[in-house]
Amino acid sequence: MVVAQITRQSFDAAFPVESQILEIPSVRRMSLMQQRGMLDRFDAHGFVILRCLDLSDSYQDLLGLGRYFGNPAPHPRADDQGIVGINAFKRTAGFLGSTPAEHLLHTDGAFRDAPEKIITLQCVTPAAIGGMTILASAQAAYDHVARVFPDKIELLSRADALTVTRTSQSSTQAVFTCSGEWRGIKFRMRDGAAEVAPHADAQEIFEELCRFFEAPENRFQFRLEAGDILIADNTAIVHGRTSFAPHEPRNMRRLNFDATGPACARMIFGFLPSVSSEAGSEAWLDR
Ligand SMILES: [Fe+2]
Numbered sequence: 001m002v003v004a005q006i007t008r009q010s011f012d013a014a015f016p017v018e019s020q021i022l023e024i025p026s027v028r029r030m031s032l033m034q035q036r037g038m039l040d041r042f043d044a045h046g047f048v049i050l051r052c053l054d055l056s057d058s059y060q061d062l063l064g065l066g067r068y069f070g071n072p073a074p075h076p077r078a079d080d081q082g083i084v085g086i087n088a089f090k091r092t093a094g095f096l097g098s099t100p101a102e103h104l105l106h107t108d109g110a111f112r113d114a115p116e117k118i119i120t121l122q123c124v125t126p127a128a129i130g131g132m133t134i135l136a137s138a139q140a141a142y143d144h145v146a147r148v149f150p151d152k153i154e155l156l157s158r159a160d161a162l163t164v165t166r167t168s169q170s171s172t173q174a175v176f177t178c179s180g181e182w183r184g185i186k187f188r189m190r191d192g193a194a195e196v197a198p199h200a201d202a203q204e205i206f207e208e209l210c211r212f213f214e215a216p217e218n219r220f221q222f223r224l225e226a227g228d229i230l231i232a233d234n235t236a237i238v239h240g241r242t243s244f245a246p247h248e249p250r251n252m253r254r255l256n257f258d259a260t261g262p263a264c265a266r267m268i269f270g271f272l273p274s275v276s277s278e279a280g281s282e283a284w285l286d287r
Helices: 032-045 058-063 138-148 153-157 200-214 262-266 277-286
Strands: 021-024 047-052 084-087 103-106 118-125 133-137 162-166 169-173 176-179 182-185 195-198 219-222 228-233 237-241 251-254
Touching: 021 032, 032 047, 032 228, 032 262, 058 118, 058 251, 103 200, 133 138, 138 153, 138 182, 138 200, 138 237, 153 176, 153 200, 195 200, 228 237
Parallel strands: 021 047
Antiparallel strands: 047 228, 084 251, 103 237, 118 228, 118 251, 133 219, 133 237, 162 169, 162 195, 176 182
């Protein structure tokens, strides 16, 4: 049996996002080499940006990702195809995605016990000013808090580490899930829309985690252009966006997946807290 090389790496503000951009004609017309390029970038850093040249029929093209990644994840604001409009055209109480406000770093589905594993975001119209996408590495964050609180890091893996609530949705779970040596993240911080309550014993280390994600040196931002599709591992990457003016026509489509598609068996999800090829290979064999 050939064991895949574990190559996922953490990143910080200095990360060259250009390396993760893959130019393609469209989702539905990717060559085999482009399909491999998409998955290799996803594995390497937990995300990839498809730069689609054909912008016609982009709604249907986004749905084409289901061929790789499985079924759309549920969302209270999704249409009948699972797509959620991310724009400020019509506000819905409790949903930052329907406002022009800053959206602090988070993972999607933190209100649910079984969050989606793959998130995608298609840019229809970017904002002229603001509305920048922000990404940060859960692996870098884990390594940081484990160094600062070596005897408390496991508190973030207890099953009642964090409760996240929004309107009628609520979930209490670990911030860092464990599967052998591998970790995954489920994260939301207090952002005006979500109620976020860490367990009392985990409060101090959770606050350090939030500080890490808020520090400019630990995250990078970029502008998604029209036709770009961000695809990210929701268990390894936290994402957010800067605010933009209410009159901006910024318009995005969110379509998340449950990672049951044919491509997912070969994809890396989560992260290894520190580089350990031996442990990594063993963990990979277990999966
Ligand atoms: Fe999100």
